[in-house]
């Protein structure tokens with residue numbers, strides 16, 4: 025078993041802070057990701073919080089500021105379940121790094137996304153108990169983990185618009201896969217903002233604040249924003265660029281992963297496809313000729329409105345090398361761009377270009 029209870033073959037980008045993704049095959053052929061395989065993205069040291077002493081503060085533009093223990097949360101609010109995929113904005117960054125270097129950012133593959141069954145209470149219910157006052161437009165989340173990567177170093181935080189916060193979609197979760205959250209995933213309580221970039225699903229949640237403006241936290245105001253290609257992220261101040269929110273349509277080929285040669289002939293190719301917020305994946309195309317011609321894969325319906333979808337197709341592999349390409353279309357008719365070069369941005373976010381895996385065959389050509 026690897027660090028933080030993760031599988032041995034986890035791809036560890038960094039040990040401090042701990043950042044790791046499962047290999048492609050660990051995500052293949054299953055909707056739910058087991059906790060040992062679930063990716064983990066951290067900007068600072070992972071805290072261990074004494075759940076009994078822990079309290080959640082709810083404050084800002086509210087009628088009744090609240091201080092809630094875990095027992096209060098369980099006792100005062102209805103327990104809810106949510107099946108949701110979490111996806112980091114840095115998922116598939118490696119494709120952008122192939123275009124141009126991104127100093128300081130790790131080369132995440134397609135495993136910076138995972139799916140679990142979450143248990144907790146609705147953020148909407150907690151906000152209703154506090155009574156959100158007119159003038160509140162955003163709900164900010166604060167955590168205790170101080171990130172040395174922020175400028176200046178500060179605890180992780182972020183915010184979502186009030187409309188999403190009170191939609192009844194956002195969970196304050198203490199359970200993952202039917203068990204208490206592990207430290208590495210935010211125990212005792214984390215936010216799950218389904219359909220939005222993972223950065224908004226703040227772990228080790230300590231404070232929920234209703235406010236007029238988005239969070240001024242570094243990870244909302246400076247990072248997790250799309251800067252123009254010629255911008256210097258070290259010089260881009262708070263508010264520069266486009267803040268990331270809902271996740272765009274994306275997909276990945278998970279199996280085969282191209283690591284071992286295959287016999288020529290029929291081979292099943294399988295993967296995930298995902299579209300955030302109010303969209304689902306409507307079609308998945310696979311090409312064996314770099315996108316000149318496409319065949320539609322079999323695509324499963326999502327298990328919940330907030331989960332990725334599995335797809336599979338049997339292709340006939342010719343001898344030699346074949347590049348398999350996949351692209352998804354969402355329920356708005358939007359598809360993925362062909363090339364990561366057109367998407368390159370200085371922090372390396374939101375690479376949703378076509379996924380490609382090179383497969384080699386055994387035997388002579």
Ligand SMILES: Nc1nc2c(c(=O)[nH]1)N[C@H]1C(S)=C(S)[C@@H](COP(=O)(O)O)O[C@H]1N2
Nearest residue numbers: 063064065066067112167180222223226227
């Ligand atoms: N407190 C805190 N919350 C956090 C982070 C963090 O570093 N600190 N990372 C965020 C990011 S960028 C992502 S993608 C998800 C990852 O959640 P996971 O580690 O449970 O997979 O947590 C988010 N919540």
Ligand SMILES: [Mo]
Nearest residue numbers: 112113222223
């Ligand atoms: Mo992330």
